[in-house]
Amino acid sequence: MGKQQKNDFNIDGKVLHVGMPVYFTEKMSKRICVIEVFADQKYRQEVAFDFVNENMGLLNNIREGDWVNISFQLRGSKKIQQDGKARWFNAVEGLSCVKQ
Numbered sequence: 001m002g003k004q005q006k007n008d009f010n011i012d013g014k015v016l017h018v019g020m021p022v023y024f025t026e027k028m029s030k031r032i033c034v035i036e037v038f039a040d041q042k043y044r045q046e047v048a049f050d051f052v053n054e055n056m057g058l059l060n061n062i063r064e065g066d067w068v069n070i071s072f073q074l075r076g077s078k079k080i081q082q083d084g085k086a087r088w089f090n091a092v093e094g095l096s097c098v099k100q
Contacts, residue, residue: 007073007074008071008072008073008095009071009072009073009074010069010070010071010072011035011037011047011069011070011072012037012067012068012069012070012100013035013036013037013047013067013068013070014035014036014065014066014067014068015033015034015035015062015063015064015065015066015067015068016034016035016036016046016064017032017033017034017064018031018032018033018034018059018062018063018064019031019032019033019034021056027053028052028053029052029053029056030050030051030052030053030056031050031051031056031059032048032049032050032051033048033049033051033059033062033068033070033094033097034046034047034048034049035047035049035068035070047092048092049070049072049092049093049094049097050091050092050093050094051093051094051097052093055093055094055095058094058096058097059097061099062097062099066099066100067099067100068097068098068099068100069096069097069098069100070094070096070097070098071094071095071096071097072092072093072094072095073092073093073095074090074091074092074093075090075091075092075093076088076089076090076091077089
């Protein structure tokens with residue numbers, strides 16, 4: 001097994017969109033926050049963060065146009081399709097969202 005890797009990151013950006021809560025099951029719900037960030041101060045990117053279950057409330061006071069710092073972790077999973085082929089999915093899960 002490889003070396004234990006750090007899986008928590010922070011990024012600053014301008015809020016473009018805060019989604020409404022979406023409830024999938026009694027135990028699974030999420031809300032997205034999309035922010036505008038600049039890679040190398042040159043290229044504009046729109047990045048969506050999933051705030052899951054109890055973390056959805058962290059977005060209650062966040063509005064479009066706010067500048068925020070988001071702490072997040074990367075998540076991933078593998079699914080085997082009916083034809084036996086593997087497919088991988090990634091998510092960017094928000095852990096905190098603080099106005100600047």
